[in-house]
Amino acid sequence: MARDLDCIFCKIVAGEISTPLLGSNELAIAFRDIAPRKPVHILVVPREHHANVVELAESSPEELHAVVSLANQMAKQFSGGSFRLTFNTGAEAGQTVFHAHAHITSETAKA
Numbered sequence: 001m002a003r004d005l006d007c008i009f010c011k012i013v014a015g016e017i018s019t020p021l022l023g024s025n026e027l028a029i030a031f032r033d034i035a036p037r038k039p040v041h042i043l044v045v046p047r048e049h050h051a052n053v054v055e056l057a058e059s060s061p062e063e064l065h066a067v068v069s070l071a072n073q074m075a076k077q078f079s080g081g082s083f084r085l086t087f088n089t090g091a092e093a094g095q096t097v098f099h100a101h102a103h104i105t106s107e108t109a110k111a
Protein backbone atom coordinates (compact mmCIF):
# COMPACT_ATOMS: atom_id res chain seq x y z
CA MET A 1 0.00 0.00 0.00
CA ALA A 2 1.39 3.42 -1.01
CA ARG A 3 2.33 5.41 2.06
CA ASP A 4 4.31 8.54 2.94
CA LEU A 5 6.06 8.16 6.30
CA ASP A 6 5.77 11.87 7.11
CA CYS A 7 2.09 12.16 6.20
CA ILE A 8 -0.38 12.78 9.01
CA PHE A 9 -3.30 11.13 7.19
CA CYS A 10 -1.18 8.04 6.41
CA LYS A 11 -0.51 7.87 10.16
CA ILE A 12 -4.25 8.08 10.90
CA VAL A 13 -4.95 5.34 8.32
CA ALA A 14 -2.25 3.16 9.94
CA GLY A 15 -3.72 3.75 13.42
CA GLU A 16 -0.54 5.47 14.60
CA ILE A 17 -2.50 8.61 15.52
CA SER A 18 -5.63 7.57 17.29
CA THR A 19 -8.69 9.18 15.71
CA PRO A 20 -12.24 7.90 16.13
CA LEU A 21 -13.52 6.71 12.75
CA LEU A 22 -17.06 7.64 11.74
CA GLY A 23 -17.10 5.16 8.89
CA SER A 24 -14.92 3.26 6.46
CA ASN A 25 -14.90 1.02 3.44
CA GLU A 26 -12.22 -1.11 1.83
CA LEU A 27 -10.45 1.87 0.27
CA ALA A 28 -11.32 4.93 2.40
CA ILE A 29 -11.92 6.13 5.96
CA ALA A 30 -13.90 9.04 7.47
CA PHE A 31 -13.25 11.04 10.64
CA ARG A 32 -14.06 14.48 12.06
CA ASP A 33 -11.86 17.45 11.15
CA ILE A 34 -9.77 18.45 14.18
CA ALA A 35 -10.68 22.13 13.64
CA PRO A 36 -14.29 22.11 12.40
CA ARG A 37 -15.36 25.21 10.48
CA LYS A 38 -19.03 24.19 10.13
CA PRO A 39 -21.54 22.34 12.36
CA VAL A 40 -20.71 19.24 10.30
CA HIS A 41 -17.09 18.95 9.14
CA ILE A 42 -15.93 15.46 8.25
CA LEU A 43 -12.90 14.36 6.24
CA VAL A 44 -12.88 11.36 3.92
CA VAL A 45 -9.46 10.08 2.88
CA PRO A 46 -8.32 7.20 0.69
CA ARG A 47 -6.29 4.60 2.58
CA GLU A 48 -3.43 4.98 0.10
CA HIS A 49 -1.31 8.08 -0.19
CA HIS A 50 -2.04 10.31 -3.21
CA ALA A 51 -1.03 13.97 -3.07
CA ASN A 52 -4.35 15.40 -4.24
CA VAL A 53 -7.67 14.51 -5.84
CA VAL A 54 -6.37 14.87 -9.41
CA GLU A 55 -3.56 12.41 -8.75
CA LEU A 56 -6.08 10.14 -7.05
CA ALA A 57 -8.44 10.27 -10.03
CA GLU A 58 -5.63 9.67 -12.53
CA SER A 59 -4.02 6.75 -10.73
CA SER A 60 -6.94 5.10 -8.98
CA PRO A 61 -10.50 5.93 -10.08
CA GLU A 62 -11.85 3.15 -7.85
CA GLU A 63 -10.34 4.84 -4.79
CA LEU A 64 -11.90 8.17 -5.79
CA HIS A 65 -15.22 6.38 -6.18
CA ALA A 66 -14.79 4.86 -2.70
CA VAL A 67 -14.11 8.33 -1.24
CA VAL A 68 -17.22 9.86 -2.84
CA SER A 69 -19.38 6.90 -1.93
CA LEU A 70 -18.26 7.02 1.73
CA ALA A 71 -18.75 10.81 1.73
CA ASN A 72 -22.34 10.34 0.57
CA GLN A 73 -22.93 7.75 3.30
CA MET A 74 -21.45 10.07 5.96
CA ALA A 75 -23.49 13.06 4.73
CA LYS A 76 -26.70 11.03 4.92
CA GLN A 77 -25.82 9.91 8.44
CA PHE A 78 -24.53 13.17 9.94
CA SER A 79 -25.96 16.10 7.97
CA GLY A 80 -29.43 17.36 7.25
CA GLY A 81 -29.06 16.18 3.65
CA SER A 82 -27.49 19.17 1.89
CA PHE A 83 -23.72 19.36 2.01
CA ARG A 84 -20.59 20.56 0.29
CA LEU A 85 -17.90 18.17 -0.91
CA THR A 86 -14.61 20.07 -1.26
CA PHE A 87 -11.18 18.95 -2.41
CA ASN A 88 -8.70 21.77 -1.88
CA THR A 89 -6.02 21.24 -4.51
CA GLY A 90 -2.72 23.10 -4.20
CA ALA A 91 -1.35 25.31 -1.43
CA GLU A 92 -2.81 28.49 -2.90
CA ALA A 93 -6.26 26.92 -2.74
CA GLY A 94 -5.78 26.19 0.94
CA GLN A 95 -4.51 22.62 0.79
CA THR A 96 -2.39 22.01 3.89
CA VAL A 97 -2.32 18.20 4.03
CA PHE A 98 -0.95 16.70 0.82
CA HIS A 99 -2.83 13.42 1.07
CA ALA A 100 -6.02 13.62 -1.02
CA HIS A 101 -9.09 14.23 1.10
CA ALA A 102 -12.68 15.38 0.75
CA HIS A 103 -14.17 17.84 3.21
CA ILE A 104 -17.85 17.22 3.88
CA THR A 105 -19.31 20.40 5.34
CA SER A 106 -22.87 21.22 6.24
CA GLU A 107 -24.69 23.93 8.14
CA THR A 108 -27.04 21.39 9.65
CA ALA A 109 -26.09 18.46 11.83
CA LYS A 110 -28.64 15.66 11.85
CA ALA A 111 -30.67 15.76 15.04
Ligand code: 5GP
Residues within 6 Å of the ligand: 008, 017, 019, 031, 032, 033, 034, 035, 036, 043, 087, 088, 094, 095, 096, 097, 098
Ligand atom coordinates in the same frame (compact mmCIF):
# COMPACT_ATOMS: atom_id res chain seq x y z
P1 5GP B 1 -6.78 21.06 3.72
O1 5GP B 1 -6.49 22.42 4.30
O2 5GP B 1 -5.51 20.34 3.32
O3 5GP B 1 -7.83 21.03 2.66
O4 5GP B 1 -7.45 20.23 4.91
C1 5GP B 1 -6.74 19.62 5.93
C2 5GP B 1 -7.67 19.51 7.09
O5 5GP B 1 -7.16 18.52 7.97
C3 5GP B 1 -7.81 20.80 7.92
O6 5GP B 1 -9.17 21.21 7.90
C4 5GP B 1 -7.32 20.41 9.31
O7 5GP B 1 -8.09 20.98 10.35
C5 5GP B 1 -7.43 18.90 9.30
N1 5GP B 1 -6.44 18.19 10.10
C6 5GP B 1 -5.09 18.42 10.11
N2 5GP B 1 -4.48 17.58 10.95
C7 5GP B 1 -5.46 16.78 11.47
C8 5GP B 1 -5.44 15.70 12.41
O8 5GP B 1 -4.39 15.30 12.93
N3 5GP B 1 -6.63 15.14 12.72
C9 5GP B 1 -7.81 15.55 12.15
N4 5GP B 1 -8.91 14.91 12.54
N5 5GP B 1 -7.85 16.56 11.26
C10 5GP B 1 -6.70 17.17 10.92
Ligand code: ZN
Residues within 6 Å of the ligand: 003, 004, 007, 008, 009, 010, 011, 048, 049, 050, 098, 099
Ligand atom coordinates in the same frame (compact mmCIF):
# COMPACT_ATOMS: atom_id res chain seq x y z
ZN1 ZN C 1 -0.61 10.14 3.19
